[in-house]
Amino acid sequence: MAPIPKSMSGILIEETGGVDQLHWKTDLPVPELKDGEVLIRNEFIGVNYIDTYFRTGLYKSTLPFITGKEGAGVVLASSSPSFSEGDRVGYVADRAYAELTAAPAANVVHLPDGVPTEQGAAALLQGLTALTFIREAAGITASVLGVGEAPWTLVHAAAGGTGSLLVQMLSAFGARVIGTAGTDEKCEKARKGGAQWVVNNRTEDVKARVMEITGGRGVDVIFDGVGKATFDLDLEVVALKGTLIVFGNASGPVDPVNILRLGAKNVKLLRPMLFGYVATPEDWDKYTKELFDLIQTGKVNIGVHNVYDLKDVGKAHEDLEGSKTTGKLLLKV
Template sequence: MAPVPKTMSGILIEEVGGPEVLQWKTDLPVPELKDGEILVKNEFIGINYIDTYLRTGLYKAPLPLITGREAAGYVVASSSPDFKEGDRVTYLADHSYAEFTAVPDVSAVIVPDDFSTEQAAAALLQGLTALTLIREAAGIKQQLGISQGPFVLVHAAAGGTGLLLVQILAVNGAKVIGTASTPEKLALTKENGAAWVINSKEEDVTARVKEITSGNGVDVIFDGVGKATFDANFDIIARKGTVISFGNASGAVGPVDLFKLTPKNAKLVRPTLFNYITTKEERRAFTEELFELISSGKVKLRIHDVYPLKDVARAHQDLEGRKTTGKLLLKV
């Protein structure tokens, strides 16, 4: 294996703002390893909405910053007994928008032999987010048949996390309603397991949900949109239902009046993936289940496009402009 260089290419943020603050650099220092870390030469990097929150300052982080939260590649140096040089890995860790990333060994997993590196980069963060939201936040387990599961609404169902939510929910017997903004996205949502789809731009979502559920509302709502959809959720939710707010694609949700929950005895949760996979055992169990769902063909990954790393600003523009379906990747 070739020696590790002293400098690398990557994306640096020196001030928060629009996509223009994502600066392409070719002279960044390669990270030095601490005990229990591996140095990964990234091949494919996953783009996620959290990257835009860090870029705009919605989520605070010290500057200057190399952002990015997931990637896949191979180990070029290791100070961990669990990994060796040449291992193909995927990981959830900070600073992935670069040629090399120092990754805590607890944050990395070996890529299965039947996965490409591209698939591994596309699967991890959004796949684990969808799976943990379903299992932990919603408490939905495998059902015997589609007619026996709960009614579930997925906002922005054609996005990267949305499509995975729809597929895993359908596999687990939920009766899935998906919203999307174009006929193409609606068709894609239906192809991936939604029993009903609603055009969020042209239809009254609340009225359609009540029509579909005979006026009862849905048992669970998965809302990664945020500000634009939040208030309507409390009209759509069924008695004793659960509203899961997990994203801010349209802007952050403001302060919440708890009395919104009273008319339906509803529950509201605002979870984050990393509190569901804090231990090595949790991370391993959810990752193994996710990889099995994909390997078996029950869940299919959709990669919308792959951009060169230096074109990351264009990728952020497409993501924020709702121009994508499925997963966006960067190629190093």
């Protein structure tokens, strides 16, 4: 076994707030490997909107802490029989913004030979989120698509990290996809990703366009990672017996909802989290396998917008929060 260092570099948050609270450190303690965990030397780390929620304090964590939810690299040490030193792996686990991360083996996956490490780091959290929300939250499966007309779906922020993957997967699965985005460039990216209709939410009336596209019917499933700014619109354009999936807070959290608002159309409202859908080894294995199959067969492309040095993570957060990105952001260790 290779020697485990005594200290490591990484990003420490000592107080919540702006990007100035992302402190580069070179003397952080290496996590102690517990039973059933894998110690991974990170090569690439995924940046996700949830990281900003923890940084600002919207989501709570005990201070000080290291944020970050996914990465990929090489196993340095393992207390699990499923992984060995030198294995190339990806993972979804806490404390990713560091040189080394100890991840539960249940949330670690071997990267297939055809999937580069960079792509593995970019794919897991957002890819599994999109896939499980389609399969589990929306209930869109092969059997559903094989009966009657394909469902109408609406994806907000359709050129973003999770949004672009939702568009690609829904299109690959045969759904009818409407995407929204805020610039012509982002609209074009959503269109290339498979959205049959794209609405510019800054220059067009989204409600009018969605109702026009669907012939006044509305959409069967809405995937909303924006939150507060789009929630009322969602309730206006969702179809009778439709499903509204709110999974992000890019514009702020949705205000408390009067449940009676759902009754007019018998709407199903969900606020799902990925980990509830991959909590068992069987589900983790099933969905990681399907995700990598989609990538390796070319049905899903993991687009990386930019790669930053780990110590420059503040710039990555600024770009993400400023809507300056299309696709995935990565940190290089």
